[in-house]
Amino acid sequence: MxxxxxxxxxxxxxxxxVSFENMPLMIGISIAIGVALVLNKKGEKKLSFEEKxxxxxxxxxxxxxxxMVVIFLLAGAFYGIVGAxxxxxxxxxxxxxxxxxxxxxxxxxxxxxxxxxxxxTSMGTVSALMPIAISLANATGxxxxxxxxxxxxxxxFGDNLSLISDTTIAATRTQDIPMRDKFKANMLMxxxxxxxxxxxxxxxxxxxxFAGVKGEYNLVNMLPYVIVIALSLLGAxxxxxxxxxxxxxxxxxxxxxxxxxxxxxxxxxxxxTWMEDMSLxxxxxxxxxxLMNYLGGIDWLLYNLTKKTKTARxxxxxxxxxxxLIDISTTNNTISIITAGALASISxxxxxxxxxxxxxxxxxxxxxILIGWPKISSKKDSKAENDKLGA
Numbered sequence: 001m002x003x004x005x006x007x008x009x010x011x012x013x014x015x016x017x018v019s020f021e022n023m024p025l026m027i028g029i030s031i032a033i034g035v036a037l038v039l040n041k042k043g044e045k046k047l048s049f050e051e052k053x054x055x056x057x058x059x060x061x062x063x064x065x066x067x068m069v070v071i072f073l074l075a076g077a078f079y080g081i082v083g084a085x086x087x088x089x090x091x092x093x094x095x096x097x098x099x100x101x102x103x104x105x106x107x108x109x110x111x112x113x114x115x116x117x118x119x120x121t122s123m124g125t126v127s128a129l130m131p132i133a134i135s136l137a138n139a140t141g142x143x144x145x146x147x148x149x150x151x152x153x154x155x156x157f158g159d160n161l162s163l164i165s166d167t168t169i170a171a172t173r174t175q176d177i178p179m180r181d182k183f184k185a186n187m188l189m190x191x192x193x194x195x196x197x198x199x200x201x202x203x204x205x206x207x208x209x210f211a212g213v214k215g216e217y218n219l220v221n222m223l224p225y226v227i228v229i230a231l232s233l234l235g236a237x238x239x240x241x242x243x244x245x246x247x248x249x250x251x252x253x254x255x256x257x258x259x260x261x262x263x264x265x266x267x268x269x270x271x272x273t274w275m276e277d278m279s280l281x282x283x284x285x286x287x288x289x290x291l292m293n294y295l296g297g298i299d300w301l302l303y304n305l306t307k308k309t310k311t312a313r314x315x316x317x318x319x320x321x322x323x324x325l326i327d328i329s330t331t332n333n334t335i336s337i338i339t340a341g342a343l344a345s346i347s348x349x350x351x352x353x354x355x356x357x358x359x360x361x362x363x364x365x366x367x368x369i370l371i372g373w374p375k376i377s378s379k380k381d382s383k384a385e386n387d388k389l390g391a
Contacts (some may be wrong), residue, residue: 011349025281065282071124085258088134093217094222111229112155117161133150148346152353160361188374193360223244
């Protein structure tokens with residue numbers, strides 16, 4: 001119910017007023033928390049208001065959430081520094097100088113795929129790549145929501161496939177299967193989505209010419225982005241990557257006279273303040289989810305999606321639907337979309353129609369389940385089958 005209240009309010013006010021900015025996310029989530037606070041779990045002793053508030057506070061202090069907040073703050077610092085020392089301008093002009101107009105968006109998508117696969121996090125990818133995307137959109141005339149959708153799509157590629165992604169690790173550990181088998185099956189499922197996304201992006205035009213938008217670039221100023229890719233490919237932790245990049249950006253900016261060392265502190269602080277709303281939203285969502293889980297919302301989803309499942313195909317579809325609904329309920333990867341919208345100063349809802357890769361992943365995932373392809377047999381499965389035959 002808390003989630004439904006939030007979604008109804010958000011979309012009703014957004015559609016009714018023709019602007020989703022009229023329903024601030026923090027207010028919507030706060031109202032949802034208020035609804036959760038007046039609900040009680042059936043068949044159990046009612047918790048006091050104070051006990052519910054304590055539960056929310058413990059959920060908001062979850063280590064994963066606090067890690068996300070740290071990444072948000074570092075992302076803001078990185079965004080502020082690379083803008084002040086003209087790294088974004090340099091990388092944008094460099095890309096425009098070597099890429100034809102038809103390859104700007106596909107190139108941005110591929111960079112997002114590489115970064116996210118290396119980092120293992122959609123959040124870190126959006127944080128690192130969004131400054132480039134925003135500069136490209138401003139310089140070329142591409143729709144800002146479309147460009148943001150490209151970044152989000154690329155970030156989801158690695159979040160889904162990376163060998164160091166928390167989602168990959170969680171999936172393989174809970175199902176007790178080799179990571180390589182999960183990777184093979186996943187890659188075969190999403191490869192058509194990648195190819196179609198690249199074709200669709202290559203067909204996009206700005207309606208104008210790139211002539212006159214290609215400016216000068218400094219290779220030294222591009223170092224923060226080169227370091228992002230290099231450290232990510234080496235498997236460095238996302239916090240390490242962002243911290244090193246902020247430090248390098250400060251050094252280059254001071255050397256080039258873009259700001260003083262003391263002045264860089266104010267720039268870093270300002271960048272962090274841009275992410276304050278996102279940090280608070282993540283914390284509030286964490287508290288709300290814990291209370292929803294206690295009230296039985298997740299169990300309700302689990303029961304209703306699996307109670308009539310009798311076939312292997314039905315089980316796979318139920319699992320996919322269950323994970324998707326819980327993902328929506330906990331707004332886990334949704335945070336990446338919200339972050340993209342915050343950095344680009346547009347409504348998160350405006351990005352959704354342009355998340356083509358994510359939509360195609362859903363389509364090909366369902367098709368793969370329905371046709372029973374790909375079939376990957378692990379050594380564990382073979383051993384179990386042999387034991388069964390021997391018995």
